[in-house]
Amino acid sequence: MRVLVYQAHPGAVHSMANKAMNAATQSVEGITFVDLYAEYPRVDIDVAREQDRLLAHDAILFQYPLFWYSTPSLIKEWQDLVLQHGFAYGREGQALAGKYWSMGITCGAPQEAYGADGYNGFDLRTLLTPMEQTARLCHMRFLSPYVLYGALEKRENGGLGPHAEGWRRWLIGLRDDRVLLEKANALDVVQEHDLNEVIQ
Amino acid sequence: MTGFLLLATVFLIAGVLAVPLASRLGLGSVLGYLIAGIVISPILHWLHVDIIEIQHFAEFGVVMMLFLVGLELDPKMLWxxxxxLLGLGGLQVAVTTGLIAVICMGFGLSWSVALALGMVFALSSTAIVLQTLNEKGLMQAQGGQDSFQVLLFQDIAVIPMLALLPLLAMPELADVAGQVSADQHGDGHGDGHGDGHAAMSLVEGRPGWQVAMITLAAVAAIGVIGNFLARPLFRFVAMANLREVFVATALALVVGIALLMSLVGLSPALGTFLAGVVLANSEYRHELESDIDPFRGLLLGLFFMTVGAAIDFGLLWGNFALVIGAALGVMALKAGVLYALARMFKLTGSDRWLFTLGLAQAGEFGFVLLSFTVASHVIPPEVAQIALLVVALSMLLTPGLFILYDRGIAPRFLQAQDAAAEDIDHRSKIIVAGYGRFGGIVARMLRQIGEQPVVVDYSSHQLEMLRRFDTKVFFGDATRADLLHAAGIEDAKMLVIAIDGKDQITHLVEHVARHHPHVHIVARAVDRGHVYDLYSAGAKDIIRETFDSAVRAGRAAYEALGIHPFQAEQLARRFTKADRDLLVKTAAVHKPGVLLADNAEFVELAKELNARMEEELLNAKDGFGVDGHQGWVPPPANVGSDPEEGR
Known part of the structure; x- marks a missing residue:
């Protein structure tokens, strides 16, 4: 598949996790990497250009830190402008039909914080339903996100390296059509230790 | 020489005293001039001044006024x-002439005299009405517009009237008048319109077809002069950069065209009006307006004073009932016709009354026709004398009618008027002073949203360049009050000052803030010290001309150093904010008129604050903790693992 990765982090220099993931993304040949905050530091999103990008790829991935159970604001702005009626959704909006939509998310809190018993109250997939439904309305196929839990902690104890390396494998797998999509979708979220199962 | 100076002094002092007084009493300048004229008339008599002669000279003010009116109208608007123009104007002249003629015949006058008087009284006073409409800001109201069109038609109608009148001549009058004019009108009364007959002429004694050809050629000449000769001439003159030479050129243009028209027996007022229309699209329009306007004002003032001074009170007291009755009768009849026309042409509310009351008087062209009718033996001099008084009296009463309109009628229609006014003028008026690299961008941005700013620039070189891009800019020095007036500062919403020259900018801000406080000023500041000057001068929006682009250059440098573009943007914003804080904090020690570098206190404080600011920015590199910073900061590591954090 032709893979497009949108990375968004308003404090890119401070995020060790995303820095590592960016380096991993950029090391993969034959995929497209877009740093949204670098491209649109003044939030002046070029809609036509972004739509062309979407048309030229089969898998659209958003790589971002989970902020307030959602995305950094620039991704939301990107969605508001680029996913136009008549292009992405609506009777005539079939441009993205059949493409894959997924995310690479870093969560500051550990896995236990998510779910009815955790302090975040809901499991992660429930919190991600807006993204999932967005993909569905755009006639796209939603692929379970590749997730890092406890990023703040792992920054301290060296857990970021394996996660970034896993992200690299995940991207290469998607590029080379070696990800077992149904198997991956059977999982709520894909983590580094799941990769052997879902990649051929 | 002393005679001339004495005369000038008398007129000037009378005007200077009477007009402000009349304005203060709310009577308008025209009535002030008329009263001044009446007051000085004994002095003029005692000095043996030929008032009528001065009046003919002063009539040139009307010619200039029509030139200015033409400048406001481009050919498209005229079309x-x-x-x-034809409907309202034509009907007004025809119906009024007819009715007055019939009534005069009812009083036992012969039909030819009656018809001539009808024409004389049908005309209204362009001078009084336009002056008053402009003064009261009623020119743009529908009633004002229609009044103007009737006046314009009348001014044009004077020409065929002058041609027609000699045909009404009474042979028996010619004999008597032969002697009368020998002693009374021996000077031939060289009036502006009849000049061709008394003085030089290109058409006298030629067959009809030649006259027609010459007349057409003269009108065509105005078109050629306005379209092709005026622009290169003005550009040439503008290069000299001498104000008075430009004024002289403008005067030469108006006087020359008036002369040309007189030579071919056309109305000079009509000729200069046409020249004005041709030049209405020119970039020199506002400059011409502001150059000619003072002359127009002075000459018209003089004209009104002569009208007042020419009233023959002996004759008036002798025929008091007749003159008063005739003046009131003429005005009532004219008002009646105007009211009917206003209804017919669907003028409503206060506009209908403005039109009716404003044009009800007889006018200065009436004087012209009267002297001409006497000269061509149409009307006996006794009748003409009385008619002259009637015309003058009706002009004298006109300001009263405007006052009646202002106080009695307009307030009643105020609400309806407001809604209509918004409809007409939905666009805000913006003036951009200076069309260089700075003003040009502002003007283009304003056009992008559909505004049509009035752009003024004083560089003929710049104008020449912009012409090639079909960009419309007016020639003129925006720092001059009269040019700002011509560009319409009175009803402007905003003035963007984009001219070069620190002091000129400051003076312009001072002037506009003081005299036109309703205008929002966006001013270009040359440097930091200038910001303070402009602030104390009254500017609200002060833009440092190079600051924004310099910050962008700094941001580009950040990015080139490998700083993430989003962070570079944030750093640039933070710098901008810190610098503005610095500007505000150092404002207190700024001394107006003292260069910042010479102000020891300022230098000391600026150095201190600058050092502090740099230190803060530097330390903030990854702390992101300095005051005022807004950006994403990572939470501490324990946030994720400490469940207490989630409570």
Whole structure:
């Protein structure tokens, strides 16, 4: 598949996790990497250009830190402008039909914080339903996100390296059509230790 | 020489005293001039001044006024109003002339005298009405517009009237008048319109077809002069950069065209009006307006004073009932016709009354026709004398009618008027002073949203360049009050000052803030010290001309150093904010008129604050903790693992 990765982090220099993931993304040949905050530091999103990008790829991935159970604001702005009626959704909006939509998310809190018993109250997939439904309305196929839990902690104890390396494998797998999509979708979220199962 | 100076002094002092007084009493300048004229008339008599001669000279003010009126109207607008011009104007002249003629015949006058008087009284006073409409800001109201169209038609109608009148001549009058004019009108009364007959002429004694050809050629010449000769001439003159030479050129243009028209027996007022229309699209329009306007004002003032001074009170007291009755009768009849026309042409509310009351008087062209009718033996001099008084008296009463309109009628229609006014003028008026690299961008941005700013620039070189891009800019020095007036500062919403020259900018801000406080000023500041000057001068929006682009250059440098573009943007914003804080904090020690570098206190404080600011920015590199910073900061590591954090 032709893979497009949108990375968004308003404090890119401070995020060790995303820095590592960016380096991993950029090391993969034959995929497209877009740093949204670098491209649109003044939030002046070029809609036509972004739509062309979407048309030229089969898998659209958003790589971002989970902020307030959602995305950094620039991704939301990107969605508001680029996913136009008549292009992405609506009777005539079939441009993205059949493409894959997924995310690479870093969560500051550990896995236990998510779910009815955790302090975040809901499991992660429930919190991600807006993204999932967005993909569905755009006639796209939603692929379970590749997730890092406890990023703040792992920054301290060296857990970021394996996660970034896993992200690299995940991207290469998607590029080379070696990800077992149904198997991956059977999982709520894909983590580094799941990769052997879902990649051929 | 002393005679001339004495005369000038008398007129000037009378005007200077009477007009402000009349204005203060709310009577308008025209009535002030008329009263001044009446007051000085004994002095003029005692000095043996030929008032009528001065009046003919002063009539040139009317010529200039029509030139200015023409400048406001481009050919397209003129064409668009042809229906009302011919319909309203034509009917007003025809019906009024007819009715007055019939009534005069009812009083036992012969039909030819009656018809001539009808024409004389049908005309209204362009001078009084336009002056008053402009003064009261009623020119743009529908009633004002229609009044103007009727006046314009009348001014044009004077020409065929002058041609027609000699045909009404009474042979028996010619004999008597032969002697009368020998002693009374021996000077031939060289009036502006009849000049061709008394003085030089290109058409006298030629066959009809030649006259027609010459006349057409003269009108065509105005078109050629306005379209092709005026622009290169003005550009040439503008290069000299001498104000008075430009004024002289403008005067030469107006006087020359008036002369040309007189030579071919056309109305000079009509000729200069046409020249004005031709030049209405020119970039020199506002400059011409502001150059000619003072002359127009002075000459018209003089003209009104002569009208007042020419009233023959002996004759008036002798025929008091007749003159008063005739003046009131003429005005009532004219008002009646105007009211009917206003209804017919669907003028409503206060506009209908403005039109009715404003044009009800007889006018200065009436004087012209009267002297001409006497000279061509149409009307006996006794009748003409009385008619002259009637015309003068009706002009004298006109300001009263405007006052009646202002106080009695307009307030009643105020609400309806407001809604209509918004409809007409939905666009805000913006003036951009200076069309260089700075003003040009502002003007283009304003056009992008559909505004049509009035752009003024004083560089003929710049104008020449912009012409090639079909960009419309007016020539003129925006720092001059009269040019700002011509560009319409009175009803402007905003003035963007984009001219070069620190002091000129400051003076312009001071002037506009003081005299036109309703205008929002966006001013270009040359440097930091200038910001303070402009602030104390009253500017609200002060833009440092190079600051924004310099910050962008700094941001580009950040990015080139490998700083993430989003962070570079944030750093640039933070710098901008810190610098503005610095500007505000150092404002207190700024001394107006003292260079910042010479102000020891300022230098000391600026150095201190600058050092502190740099230190803060530097330390903030990854702390992101300095005051005022807004950006994403990572939470501490324990946030994720400490469940207490989630409570």
């Amino acid at each position: 668009a109003m042809r229906r009302r």
